[in-house]
Amino acid sequence: MDNRIQLSRRRLALRAALVLGGALATPPALADDLRDALAAAYRGNPTLEAARAQQRAVDESVPIARAQGLPSLSGNASYTEILKASANNFGIGPDRVLDVAATASYPVYSGGAVRNAINAAQTRVRAGQSDLRGVETGLFAQTTAAYMDVIQNEAIVGLNRNNVQVLEVNLSATRDRFEIGDLTRTDVAQSQARLAQARSDLRSAEANLAASRETYIRFVGKPASNLQPPPPLPGMPGSPDEAVTMALDNNPDLRAERERSKASRFDSKAAGAGRLPKISVFVTGDRTDYLGSYNQSPFNPLATTRPLSAQAGVRATIPLFQGGLPAAQQRQAQARESAQLETEIATEREVIAVVRTYYQQWKASQEIIVSSQAAVDAAALGLEGVRAENSVGNRTILDILNAEQELLNAQTVLVRARRNEYVAGFNLIAAMGRATAADLALDAGPFYDPDANYRRVRGMIFDWEKDPRPIARATRTVDTPAQTGAISDAAAAALRPAGMQTSPTGTGGK
Template structure:
């Protein structure tokens, strides 16, 4: 059986009068996905990782270079008297044949780094969507708290006026008026605090989503969640981007160890070169007539390099690579433990919040009846003003607790999704163009010629936030 969140009752009630042009949670996620600088920076970082694989693959390809030399002999500075002139040009092709296994292991390590980077990009997306949901629900819940507190202030203002009027006719004492006045002051302070919290949540929303939170609609029901903690743990261990990226990073480091060991082995290159030489000088003349000595050359050869002693540098590099791999292995274990803890914590928070919703709903209904009865009893003299004030405060506390519990339940649900790697745009029916992390690498792989290597990545834009306006 899967867990599905119930609609947020108080937020639904507050949304009945919203205009048609209101922002939904999916639209907020789409805006953050397209414009948040954290995820756009992560995408640029992934492209940087992709280029490491491109460079590693270049190690199996030939290189071509050209060298040209012009040498003119003169007898004095600034005087070109044509004593002798040499022009030499050469083109050389070098093809790596054997690198002690370094090239293939570098490619394998870079390939695993690319996959690990894509998992880190998934992790960034999951965290961004969780942050978006959190600030979205914070704004909604804080708005509800402000509205509830404002309503309480209005009621207490009327209560204070009524107490003052009754005191003037001698129906109540000055103590009753003072109690009403004190409770109103407390409610106003609570309103100030609620308004401050609302402003803070709006600022956080603007930072993450990229626009002002205007007329936010209630969120839709949560996606289907794992039914048990065990199911959630299994899903997280299989699909969590944090776990997968840590495992892939360890695999990459293992290949780097093999590459470091290969640096101790011989390397072999095949070479081919063609050259042109043109020499004209005093020793190339007959009867005062100078001749040019022109020569064309071509060479085919092989170059074998055998490391003999490198001052302990390669040994240190191997030990460092092994230590790095061991470190990443422990990081992978830690990532698994953290994923399990995150999943179980989110699951317990969800169950706790749902139980709190049920209890708070009962408390709201009971306090509404209690307040109504207390007011009726006050009219017949069996209750005093303090009893009414206490009943009103208890009702407000229960309503605020219900709003917060509903917010906590929804955020806990998305925390569970993020911990299992399911808080992603492709799983949430978000109206936005997906970023294709593979597309850039495919295009970069096809660019073998350095002078036609540059191209634009998938279009990205970070929105310029509008200036805040004062009400």
């Protein structure tokens, strides 16, 4: 009996230890890796697609601003039916009149308002492109966290399932020994309580796994399938100062705020143009047709004519007094410029703090991995020692249960530390502005180029040019099955959180 129990314990202990082993020698079929997940998010995530559409809307601000400085052509026509002529016309007036006029105008000088408005719009296009890169890197950071959460929670489910199986064997062995009088009912009750708690923990872990799988679908657009260990992180900094230097140059949010500060400067200049003269040239043509309704008479020379007139000239609008409007508009624009300058500094502060925080989290997680691995090794050795001492009567069942729980806790901490190390490392390179699809060299098809749309629309001047009817491009997830926290028996035995390492040393380092 004791030999059978010890053999079962060793088998279950070995199965639990495999959860913390290396990666499988042969990856399973239909597996996904992190690059696949990021590429799928890049191609079909609705948040990123919406940001691209918003940027296309920002692009249109340039032709809108430029239109204020281009020639304009307008026409008007009126048709008048004379229902009752005035008695003073002596019955010789027309019965109907068609009047057609056209006016062409070209603004020559607007005090710099148009020029500065165009400059502001172009600058905001560049700011929007940086915003789009920020959305892209933010999405990749969220996708990476979701990916690692699935791996982490699958490992935790596997650990808890193995723990339940170990405790089931312990309870069976405890009952057998109680039957022969070797243990007391208290020992049985302690084993039952610990098994019940383990089953509760397993159910909680399964719920967390189901939630993380749903989150993965939300970002990636498809269910997770045999997720593989992620690749090493590229270009990790050697110090927090190096990371901050890169972030100050490349962080997309900070670059966007810098461009907005430049745009607000142009806004202030444009607002000041309201007090300056505006000059334009114009040409007007007018034609009147009485549609043959003039009374034919020798005394009515206009009866058979169609009067035509044309004028050309220069129009100057010189504001003399506007109740302080242009000054108020310029002061308002300057106040907004001041606010934007402060916002730029606030964003710079935030970027510095975030980069330093992620760097410390990344380095701390590496140290936690080393200490947690040592704790796992010591807890496993301690469990074997407690079991051996129990077999000769020097340890109680409660000692075994506590040792098993300590091993499970150490294993769980190790799994989470590996997840946290990778996620912190990815967040760090994202904050440094080095986590776009191009930076990561994703195999996601042609990369979206926001500048291509800007080049397409910036010179459009025709009033009837429009794009095709908008359609949704993002991947829908209504057909994906509801996720559960279940893992297969093979997966439970094969899960190896050590495969979550970003390098053979357990770091995502340089």
